[in-house]
Amino acid sequence: MDAPTHEFSEIFKQMGLDDDPVEIDRFITTHSPLDDDVKLVDAPFWSDSQRAFLKENYIADSDWIVMIDQLNEALHKPKA
Template sequence: MEMSYHRFSELFAQLGLPSDEAGIRNFLVQHSPLPPEIFLEDAPFWNESQAAFLKEEKIEDADWAEVIDQLNSALRKKVN
């Protein structure tokens, strides 16, 4: 199976969020740091379909998994 590489901007677009640099930065500033005891897909700022997408893609180790991991890491750090 061939894996595709997705960019942060593509993940944000897939989630229905602003996907330009400023939109991504604003999202990270607003929602980080995410406490370590909360799974990414369980964060309170996702709607039901966003959470389902994140969970399904991670479980299936789909081609989105790598960029979802990057988002998870980014949200665990304090962004100014």
Template sequence: MDSPTHDLKGLFDQLGLDSSPTAIDAFIEQHSPLPDDVRMIDADFWTPQQAAFLKEELREDADWARVVDELNLRLHQRR
């Protein structure tokens, strides 16, 4: 059985954030670049519930882990 395919729009929906392409880009622009020593899941802009979801998905290497990694990379990129 194939795993579900998730994307950034779906992740933002899951986190209760605006998931329009413009809003996703604005979120990343507003919060990046994260310092190299700050893990995305520990960033102070997440609510406790959002942070818990992100941590759980990564710890369990769950369906959302690939998309969480993608967001992590985008938030750490220097522009």
């Protein structure tokens, strides 16, 4: 049985953030780049519940892991 897959916008919706493409881009632009030594889960802009979601799903290697990794990459990528 294949694990469920999620769209990138779904992680934003899951964490109570706007999942509109323009707002996702605005969020990433506003909060990036994170310093290399800052783990995604330790970024200062997450609420406690958002941080818990990221941490729990990362530890569990859940079906959200691909989107968590993509979010991590997007927030650590230097601005063009």
